[in-house]
Amino acid sequence: MVAELAPGFLVASPSLTDPNFKRSVVLLIDHRPEGSLGFVVNRPAQNVTFRGVVDELGFAPEDHPPPNLPVMVGGPVQPHTGWIVFDPTTAAGTDDDCIKVSEKLSVSASRDFLRDVARERSVSRHLLILGYAGWGAGQLDQEIRQGAWIPVDVKESILFETPWDDRWKGALAVLGIEPAYLVGQISEA
Template identity: 30%
Template sequence: MTAFSSLTGRLLVAMPGIDDDRFRHAVILICAHDDEHAMGLRLDQPAPGVSLSEVLIKLETPNAETLRDRAVLIGGPVERERGFVLHTDDWSSDEATMAFGDGLAMTGTRDALNAMTDVEEGPRQSILLLGYAGWGEGQLEEELSENVWLTADADPDLIFDDEYQTKWSRALAGLGVDAARLSAQSGRA
């Protein structure tokens, strides 16, 4: 039996042979991981027909128009009606922000949405995501042993950019892997 090693603050990059369409070509940031569960946010899947400014206007958030061209992402299949703001740790909400990794944080309260529009006091970078990806005890470790995921260091440029169509291939390239050369079949030597 191997010692537990947390993946909090790291990226999961889906292998081509993943048998779950919800995670095909996914890049997921692990926000929490211990020996009982794991929670992450998918970084490459915009919610169809939803813009950040529309959400903020509907919630009567001040200065919502300033974020007109930004997408809302689908963070995962669990609790898709629940919103999470992934942001840099230069802003936090008392008792509601969970800091993790190197300079990252997540907040699931409305004040984080207000902070997103505050250029001077809010976080330097932020994303609104709906839902999350979750794993039960030992589930993520089993998927890793089955070569479902590769792990990578979290790169803030990759995390917060809006080049969603190429995040997967760029995450692989950061590992020295050419996406075009990956096989959809896995195995063990």
């Protein structure tokens, strides 16, 4: 049972066919009556890597190039805005623009912080994400009631240790759900 939606995962049910969210795992970082915000964490951007982004921005040091990690497409809203989701317990330091989501999760959209991560490897566990998913007032609650999303407690290991293409199955496993047993279409009685 999920105590609070945020921070937490939203796992797309098989009935969710929107191409932006089909078989997605969303890290929900904010959920309020006014709306919600999260990041899809299992959909890599095509031909975009962490190394490529920091090279293009001129942030990569020549003596130790950053890892060639995939960049995630966080959602359809502001797709050119970059976010770093990271484990602050592995950070050498953070800046004032970092938002604490939980004890082991923080978020930053700061270019300065991205530069520090690229140059100093100040954070060993991180994801670079472009764009985000947003919901208006009451919209996410309605989608959950309709069966589009399965709320799951957040597990940092799924974000930082599980390969992106195994995160959907891994998030369902937190609840003991085997994907093969999920119902494909949910209807209202």
